[in-house]
Amino acid sequence: MQSKKIIVLEDDTAFRKLITSEINKVEAFECIGTxxxxxxxxxxxxxxxxxxxxLDISLPDGLSINSIPQLKEMFPNALCLICSMHDDDDKVFTALKSGADGYLLKNSSFEVMMTSINELFQGGSPMSPFIARKVINHMKTENRHDPLKExxxxxxxxxxxxxAQGFQYKEVAHQLSVSLETxxxxxxxxxxxxxxxNRTEAIIKFHKK
Known part of the structure; x- marks a missing residue:
C-alpha cells in the first residue's frame, strides 16, 4: 500500500524535527516536506x-488558517490537521470554518497525534478534548435564542x-488583537x-438576556 504523503508547516525547529521523525516512524506515512x-x-x-x-497556526509570516481555503482549492482531497498551542475561540472556529479537518493542541502526546492522523484518513475529525468541548458548547449557545445577538x-x-466577565477595555483589546480605540x-x-x-447598564442587559 502506498504511503500517505504528509507536509509539515511548523516554525519551532525542535518540534518540527520531532513530529517529522514520529510521522516517518509510521510505515503508512511519509513526510514529503517541512x-x-x-x-x-x-x-x-x-x-x-x-x-x-x-499545520501550526502562527507562523513568522502570518496565520496558516488563512491559507486553508487556497490549499483545499489546489488539493480538494487533501486533509488539514491543525496542531497548535492556540485554544482561544477565535482561532479554533476560524480554523474549522476555513476547512480544517481536525484540531489538536500541542500538549497532546505523540501517540495521540499519530492516532489522530489515522483517524483523519479513516474519515474522522479528531480534536483534543478541550477543543471538542468548545465546539459542543458553541453549538449549544448558538441554538439558544438570544435577542442581543440580533x-x-x-x-x-x-x-x-x-x-460582562469583568475584563477592562485594554484587556479586551489585547484578547481580540485590536486597538483600544476600536x-x-x-x-x-x-x-x-x-x-x-454606560457599561454597567449594558452588562445588566447582557445578564438579563
Whole structure:
C-alpha cells in the first residue's frame, strides 16, 4: 500500500524535527516536506501532491488558517490537521470554518497525534478534548435564542461578553488583537443599540438576556 504523503508547516525547529521523525516512524506515512513559513509552503506545494497538511497556526509570516481555503482549492482531497498551542475561540472556529479537518493542541502526546492522523484518513475529525468541548458548547449557545445577538454584530457581542466577565477595555483589546480605540468605538455602538448610558447598564442587559 502506498504511503500517505504528509507536509509539515511548523516554525519551532525542535518540534518540527520531532513530529517529522514520529510521522516517518509510521510505515503508512511519509513526510514529503517541512516548512517554517507559509510563503515557502505555498511556493513548493504545487509540485508535492500531499494527502495531508500538518499545520501550526502562527507562523513568522502570518496565520496558516488563512491559507486553508487556497490549499483545499489546489488539493480538494487533501486533509488539514491543525496542531497548535492556540485554544482561544477565535482561532479554533476560524480554523474549522476555513476547512480544517481536525484540531489538536500541542500538549497532546505523540501517540495521540499519530492516532489522530489515522483517524483523519479513516474519515474522522479528531480534536483534543478541550477543543471538542468548545465546539459542543458553541453549538449549544448558538441554538439558544438570544435577542442581543440580533441587535449586535458578532464582534460587538463578543466585546460585551468579555466586559460582562469583568475584563477592562485594554484587556479586551489585547484578547481580540485590536486597538483600544476600536474597542471604545464598538462600545459606543453597543450603548446606542441597547439604549443604555454606560457599561454597567449594558452588562445588566447582557445578564438579563
Amino acid at each position: 516548512f517554517s513559513k507559509i510563503q515557502e509552503l505555498m511556493q513548493a506545494v504545487p509540485d508535492l501532491f500531499p494527502d495531508l497538511f500538518w 441587535q449586535l454584530t458578532k464582534r460587538e457581542y463578543e466585546i460585551l461578553a468579555n466586559l 474597542i471604545k468605538k464598538h462600545v459606543q455602538n453597543i450603548y446606542k443599540k441597547l439604549h443604555v448610558q
